[in-house]
Amino acid sequence: MNQSALRQAWHPVCYGAELTDAPRAARLLGEPVVLWRDAAGAPRAMRDRCPHRGTALSLGKLQSGELVCPYHGWRFAADGRCTHIPQLEDPARVPERARVEAWRCVEKLGLVWVALEEPRWPLPELPEFSDPAWRVVRTGPFDWRAHASRQLENFTDFGHFAFVHEGLLGDPSNPVVAPHQVQTDGHVLRYAYGRPDQPNTEALPVFTQGERKDSLRRTHYAIHLPFTLVEHIDWGGADGMVYLFASQPVDEARSIGYCQVARNYQHEQPESMMRDFERTIFEQDRRIIESQPVGPVPLDGASELHLAFDKVALAYRRALREQGFGGAS
Numbered sequence: 001m002n003q004s005a006l007r008q009a010w011h012p013v014c015y016g017a018e019l020t021d022a023p024r025a026a027r028l029l030g031e032p033v034v035l036w037r038d039a040a041g042a043p044r045a046m047r048d049r050c051p052h053r054g055t056a057l058s059l060g061k062l063q064s065g066e067l068v069c070p071y072h073g074w075r076f077a078a079d080g081r082c083t084h085i086p087q088l089e090d091p092a093r094v095p096e097r098a099r100v101e102a103w104r105c106v107e108k109l110g111l112v113w114v115a116l117e118e119p120r121w122p123l124p125e126l127p128e129f130s131d132p133a134w135r136v137v138r139t140g141p142f143d144w145r146a147h148a149s150r151q152l153e154n155f156t157d158f159g160h161f162a163f164v165h166e167g168l169l170g171d172p173s174n175p176v177v178a179p180h181q182v183q184t185d186g187h188v189l190r191y192a193y194g195r196p197d198q199p200n201t202e203a204l205p206v207f208t209q210g211e212r213k214d215s216l217r218r219t220h221y222a223i224h225l226p227f228t229l230v231e232h233i234d235w236g237g238a239d240g241m242v243y244l245f246a247s248q249p250v251d252e253a254r255s256i257g258y259c260q261v262a263r264n265y266q267h268e269q270p271e272s273m274m275r276d277f278e279r280t281i282f283e284q285d286r287r288i289i290e291s292q293p294v295g296p297v298p299l300d301g302a303s304e305l306h307l308a309f310d311k312v313a314l315a316y317r318r319a320l321r322e323q324g325f326g327g328a329s
């Protein structure tokens, strides 16, 4: 995939709840990233590599708002500037070249996001995530030996429910994919799908037991290129679910999926139930997706066999191509 297009987008790097003032390491598009929360509570990101000898700054510590390299104690301000070299007679006489690249970093929708270059698009808006009538459960993260485009696409795939998630999300006696339309609007792909609802399992009843008009699960999807997806689910009544799934492109061969689920019902249910449910689902998917060829979904249109019901997969590939994600550079 085109690296500069990928660098011009927000990607998740951890859940906000996991970030403290202790530096932590992440990896994004092959770049080593150090993350921390500054004194004002804002998330910060820069390259996890000291310019002196290449040591990981994430092994260091935060002191008076500055990141201190664990090897020789050089100090770096949050903008990447080196401010102090203890080995010098005058530690403040820092050469201009002693700096680390700092990256844009924001916290939104429960996640910390980094863009390595000016992002072309904003993050999605999700009012349910700040509405007290809705309760959000963080699940995962799901660390897969697969490209983020594969992980994202798996979340959008209708044809596999009956085979991979029998009893939980699908029914093998009902595998037909109903007709649906995809509407592409720049970097956002929208589509709706109504499918027969699988009854709750006894062990993990995460779907509504409240008002249902009929046995249909109504879903509305929005894929935000490249690897973020919002799914709204309802059953024709007031009860609803909102999924926010975003995949971190670690490198060509690895991704980490963050899946948050908001519900306006069953708030009394322990959060562990939703987490257990998603862990089961994602584990069923993981072995399938990890068996696919390494690297991104092919954008050439020739190396896979798509049929008419693969509309979403086709539209996803086309939109990625049209938005400049094709090619290698």
Ligand code: FES
Pocket: 050, 051, 052, 053, 054, 055, 069, 070, 071, 072, 073, 074
């Ligand atoms: S390697 Fe970081 S200060 Fe020497």
Ligand SMILES: [Fe+2]
Pocket: 154, 155, 160, 164, 165, 281, 285
């Ligand atoms: Fe799945």
